[in-house]
Amino acid sequence: MSQLLHFNAFEMNTVSHINHGLWVHPENRRHEYTDIEYWVETAQLLERGLFDAMFLADVVGTYSVYRGSRDAAVERGIQIPNNDPFLIVPAMAAVTKDLGFAVTFATTYESPFANARRLSTLDHLTKGRIAWNVVTGYLPDAAKNFGLSEQVTHDVRYEVAEEFLEVSYKLWEGSWDRDAVVRDRERAIYTDPRKVHEIGHVGKYFTVDGPHLSEPSPQGTPVIYQAGSSGAGKLFAANNAEGVFVSSRTLAEVAKNVADLRDLTEQVGRGRDAIRALASINIVIGETEAEAKRKTEEVLALRDVHGYLVHIGGGTGIDFSAVGKNETLEFRGRGHIESSEAAHTRDAKANGAQFVIDKLTDPRGDEFFVSGTVEQVADRVEEIAEATGVDGFNLVQYLSPGTFTDVVEMLVPELQKRGRYRTEYTEHTLRERLFPGRGSQLPATHPAAAYRGAFGGE
Template sequence: MSKVLQFNGFEMNTPSHINHGLWVHPGNRRHEYTDLGYWLDTARLLERGLFDALFLADVVGTYHVYEGGRAPAIERGIQSPNNDPFLVVPAMAAVTEHLGFAVTFTTTYEPPFGNARRFSTLDHLTKGRVAWNIVTGYLPDAARNYGLSEQVRHDDRYDLAEEFLEVSYKLWEGSWEDDAVVRDRALRRYSDPAKVHEISHRGKYFSVDGPHLSEPSPQRTPVLYQAGSSDRGRAFAARHAEAIFLGARTEEEARTIIRSVRDLAEENGRGADAVRFFAGLNVIVGETDADARRKLEQILRYRDTIGYLVHFGGSSGIDLAALGAEEYIEFKARGHIESAERSFSDRRVREIVDHFDDPFHDPFFVVGSAGRVADRIEELADTTGVDGFNLVQYLSPGTFEDFIGLVVPELQRRGRYRTRYGAGETLRERLHGAGARLPEAHPAAVHRHAVAGVPR
C-alpha cells in the first residue's frame, strides 16, 4: 500500500521568499506580510487543506554578495525586509485547531535559555503543534549583527549547535519532573519545588543554571526539523532531527541524502525510520494542462532572474555579476552550499543563469492538470523515498488555493493524502504516529529526571 504523503506550506515573513519578483503580480498578496490578516487567512486556508504544518523560514542577515553589496537584495525585496517568524504563530494558532507551525531559529547567535522558553510558550499556546527548524546560519553579516567580528566557521557552528541542543534538552526534558505541577488550591501550592531542578550546565559555549522558566508543555521538546545537507549537517540530523527539509537539487541527490541519514540514524540507535524527509515542491496547477500553461506564462512575465542570482550569491559567496558569461565558477569552502556545489560545479556562469531563468531545470517543479501534478508527486515520492513536501508559493494565496482545490482531492482519491486530522493529536503524533513526547531512543531522553536522580 502506498504511504500517505505529508505536506507543509512553505512561508517566510518577507515579501520575496523563494520565487522572486512575484510580489508585483496583481494576484499576489505577498506585500501584505506585515498585516496580521494575511497570516490568519493563510493559516485558515492550510487547515482547510489538511496540511501538516506551516513551515516558516528565516534568516538573520542580508544577501550582500551580488554586485558587491546588499543593495540589489534590498531593492528587489529578496528576503529583505524580514520580520520575526515567532510572533505570527500565536495569532494563527488562535484561528486553527490542527495546523502545526515549524519555526526557524539559528543556534549560533543567541543563547539557548530564552529560546527554550519561547518554544515552550508556543507549545503551550498551540497545544502541542509547534516545531523548531534548527539552523546554524550561513549569512556572514548575521554574525556582525550579533556582535561577532567574523562568521563562525561551518563545523564550529555545528559544535556550538550540539551544545545548544544539550542545554535545551536539559531544560525541556530534565528541569521539571512530570508531576512537578500540582495546582493544589487548598494548600495554595502550584508546583512542588522538590521536583523543579536547576540544570547546572557548564560547557564550552554556554553556562546555564536553570531551572527552566516554563512548566512542561504538551510535547516538552518541540518537533525537531533540520535543514542542513552538508556532511556535518547530515550527521547532526541523524542524531537529533525528526524531520529534514532536503536541500537536494536532483532526484539522485535526494535519494543519496535520505539513504545516508537513515543509515546514520540507525547507527545512532534511533532506527532508520526515525526521520521524515520533505523536499521543496513548486507546483502550477490548472483545471487542464492548457490552463496551467497559461498560469505559467503569466508567472514567467513577473519572474525576477536577477533576484535568484542575488539569492544564489548570498548563500554561495559567489558574485556572478563579477564574472563573465563563459567563466567557470569556483566554490569556496562553505558547507551550506554543498548541494549547490554538487549541482553547479564545472558549470559556466551563463549555464547557471539559464538554470534560474527556466523553472523546468528544477526536477521538483511540475506544471499541469491535477492528474498530471499528482502523477509527478507520486513519482517523486516513490523514486526518491521522501515522506512529503514543502509546497513553495508562486502566488499567495493562489498557489495554496489551487493546490488545495485541485491536487488535494486527486491525491485523496489515490489514497496519498489524509482525509481528516486526528482528534487532539500533537504535531509529533501526526508526523510519527507515536506519543507526544520524544521517543526513548532520542538523545534528549537521557536528560529526563537525570537531575532528580529518578531512574528512567
C-alpha cells in the same frame, strides 16, 4: 516511507522568499506580509487543506554578496524587509486547532535559554503544534548584528548548534519532571519544588544554570526540523532531527540524501524510521493543460533573475555579477551553505556559470517542478515520492496564497481519492501527526531523552 504524504507550506515573514520577482503580480498578496489578516487567512486555508504545518523560514542578516552590496536585495525585497517569524504564530494558532507551525531559529547568535522559553510558550499556546527548524545561519553580516566580529566558520557553527541543542534538551526534558506541576488548590501548592531542577550546564559555548522557567509543555521538546546536507549537516540531522528538508534538483540526489540520512539515523541508534524526509516542490496546477502552461508562463515572465542571483550569492558566497558566462568555478569553502556551494560549483565546472544561472531561474528543467492538470500533478507527486523515498513535501509558493489555494482545492482532493492524503486530522500534536501512535514526547532512542531524570528527578 509512509503511505499518506505529508505537506508543509513554505512561508517566510517577508516580501520575496524563494521565487523572486512575483510580488508585483496583481493577484499576489505577498506585500501583505505585515498584515495579521494575511497570516490568519493563510493559516485557515492550510488547515482546510489538512497540511501538517506552516514552515516559517528566517534569516537575521542581509544578502550582500551580489555586486558586493546589499542594495540589490533591499531594492528587490529579497528576504528584506523581513519580520520575526515567532510573533505571527499566536494569531494563527488562535484561529486554527490542528495546523502545526515550524519556526526557524538560528543557534549561532542568541542564547539557548531565551529560545527554549519562547518555544515552550508557543508549544503551550498551540497545545503541542510547534516545531523548531534548527538552522546555523549563513549570512556573514548576521554575525555582526549579534556582537560577533565575524561569521563563525561552517563546521564550528554545527559544533555550536550541537551544544545549543544539548542545553535546550536539558531545559525541556530534564529541568522539570513531567509531573512537577500539581495545581493542588486545597494545599495551595502549584508546583512540587523537588521536581524542578537546575541543569548546571557549563560547556564550551554556553553556561546555563536553570531551571527552565516554563512548565512542561504538551510536546516537551518541540518537533525538531532541520535541513543540513553537508557532511556536518547530515550528521547533525541524524542525531537530532525528526523532520528533514532534503533539497536538491534531481531525484537521484534526493534519493541518495534520504538513504544516507536513514542509514545514519540507524547508525546512531534511532532506527531507519526516525525522520520524516520532505522535499521542496514547486507546483502549478491548471484546470486544463493549456491553463497550467499559461499560469507557468505568467509566473516565469515575472521572474527576477537578479533576485535569484542575490539569493544564491548569500547561499554560496559567489558573486555571480562578477562571473563570466562560461567561467568555471571552484569549490573553496566560502563559509556560507557548503552543500549549495558544492552543487553550484560542480555544475559550473561542468557547464559554465551561465548554466547555473539558467537552471536557477527556469524551473522547467527541475525535477521538483511540477506543472499540469491535477491528475498529472498528482501522478508526478506520487512518482517523486516513490523514486526518492521522501515522506512528503515542502510546498514553495509562486503566488501567495494562490499556490496554496490551488493545492488545497485541487490537489488535496485528488490525493485523498488515491488514498495518499489524510481526510481528517486525527492527531493533535505535531509529533503524533508525523509519527502516529508513538506519543507526543520524543522517543527513548532520541538523545534528548537521556536528560529525563538526569538532574535529580524521576
